[in-house]
Amino acid sequence: MPGFAANLTMMYPEHRFIDRYAAAARDGFKAVECLLPYDEPAATLAATLREHGLRQVLINSPSGDWKAGERGIASLPGRERDFRNGFLQAVEYALAMQCPQIHAMAGIAPKDAERAQLLEVYKENLAWAAEQARMAGIRVLIEPIAQRNMPGFFLNRQEEAHAIVTEIGASNLKVLMDLFHCQVEEGDLAIRIRKYLADGKQTRVGHFQIAGVPERHEPDTGEVRYSYLFDLIDQLGFEGWIGCEYIPAGATSEGLGWFQSWRTA
Numbered sequence: 001m002p003g004f005a006a007n008l009t010m011m012y013p014e015h016r017f018i019d020r021y022a023a024a025a026r027d028g029f030k031a032v033e034c035l036l037p038y039d040e041p042a043a044t045l046a047a048t049l050r051e052h053g054l055r056q057v058l059i060n061s062p063s064g065d066w067k068a069g070e071r072g073i074a075s076l077p078g079r080e081r082d083f084r085n086g087f088l089q090a091v092e093y094a095l096a097m098q099c100p101q102i103h104a105m106a107g108i109a110p111k112d113a114e115r116a117q118l119l120e121v122y123k124e125n126l127a128w129a130a131e132q133a134r135m136a137g138i139r140v141l142i143e144p145i146a147q148r149n150m151p152g153f154f155l156n157r158q159e160e161a162h163a164i165v166t167e168i169g170a171s172n173l174k175v176l177m178d179l180f181h182c183q184v185e186e187g188d189l190a191i192r193i194r195k196y197l198a199d200g201k202q203t204r205v206g207h208f209q210i211a212g213v214p215e216r217h218e219p220d221t222g223e224v225r226y227s228y229l230f231d232l233i234d235q236l237g238f239e240g241w242i243g244c245e246y247i248p249a250g251a252t253s254e255g256l257g258w259f260q261s262w263r264t265a
Contacts, residue, residue, distance in 0.1 A: 002208070002230070002238055004259060005031035005057050007245040012252045018048060025052035027253050028263055033058035033243045036066070038089070042096035049097060056099040057241045058141070058176075058207060061129075062086030063105045071145075072105020074129075075122035075154045077113065087129050091136050101207060103141040103176055104129055106154040118154055123168060130170035141206050143176035146184035149216075156185055158192055165204050174206025178245065183213045183224055190232055197236040208233065211246035218246060220258035230262060 006012070006029040012020040018040060024032050032054050037045055049056055064070030064082070073079040073086075083104075090102045104126065109118055126140065133140050144161045145153045155161055161175045177196065183189055197203050212222035219226040233242070248255050 002233055002240065002242050003031055004029065004263070005033045005055075005241045005243045007034065007209070007243050008032050009035040010245055010247055013248070014251060018044070021048045021052050021054060023252070025054055027256055028260065029054070031055040031057045031241055033241075033245075035060045036063065037093060037097075038062060042093045045093075046096045046098070056097040058101045058103060058243060059090060059093060059097070059099055060103045060105060061090035064107065070107065071150055071153060072107035074104045074125045074142075075106045075109070075118045077117055077121050079107075080121065080125060083125050084128060087132065091132060091138060094138050095136055099138075101139045101141055101174075102129075102133060103143060103207075106142065108150065108152040109154045111152075119164075122154065123164060126164070126173060127168050127170065130168065130173045134170065134172050139172045139174055139206050140170075141174050141176040143178055143209075144181060144185065145178070146181040148184050149181065158182060158186065158196065162196065162204055175204050176207045176209065177205045178209040178211075179224070179226075179229065180209065180211035180213055180216060180245070189224065189229060193229065193232055194236065197233065197238055203238065205238070205240075207240055207243060208238075209243040209245040211244075215249075216247050217249040218255045218258060219244070221249070226258075227262070 006024040008020040012023045015023050037059055064073040073083045094102055130140050142161050144155045144157050147156055165173050196205050210219045212219050213224050
């Protein structure tokens with residue numbers, strides 16, 4: 001059965017970031033993920049994980065100037081040095097936290113840029129990052145993100161992401177399949193899951209994320225019946241993690257009925 005990882009960037013906003021680890025552990029999570037952990041020293045985060053018996057299963061590499069609207073820089077021409085320096089910092093954090101996966105966000109395409117140029121920069125950066133991560137025993141993930149939620153984002157569809165992963169050919173480069181974004185952008189979730197998890201142990205999918213559609217609240221709200229998809233993912237032999245990257249509708253712990261029922265099933 002896949003395990004669930006609490007996304008500490010979105011969940012438990014009622015707590016300071018560092019205190020969200022304890023809150024997730026109290027609610028029964030065994031694993032966590034987050035976007036950008038770099039405001040805290042890596043040693044502090046590693047000690048917090050050990051204290052609460054948690055596994056960190058995913059972090060993002062530094063994604064540019066987030067407050068200014070940047071959402072990754074892996075595909076942006078002229079930012080190669082920034083991306084690579086940031087990725088090396090992410091590797092240091094991942095090693096300290098014993099985190100097996102780093103997500104490298106593609107970024108929002110400049111309005112005057114040609115897609116072919118962005119794609120070439122993206123592939124070169126990813127090939128380089130995959131090699132750095134391979135030497136550290138870490139996987140690199142790329143994620144298609146829906147245009148509705150992040151207008152102008154370079155990578156939007158599952159087929160695009162899988163084609164890039166296949167072309168680069170690095171065994172530790174995988175796709176982060178966010179089912180919220182996939183439903184918003186493409187739909188047909190079960191068919192796509194079957195397509196990309198034809199062999200659960202050799203799949204190009206390294207990680208899933210979930211949220212209710214369309215409001216991005218708890219996964220037991222909205223139009224997607226996740227209980228069906230969880231069973232499907234399990235049947236197909238996926239052995240990775242499902243990240244809970246959603247915005248709680250209220251207090252986080254009060255909205256975890258879906259998690260408690262599935263955890264004890």
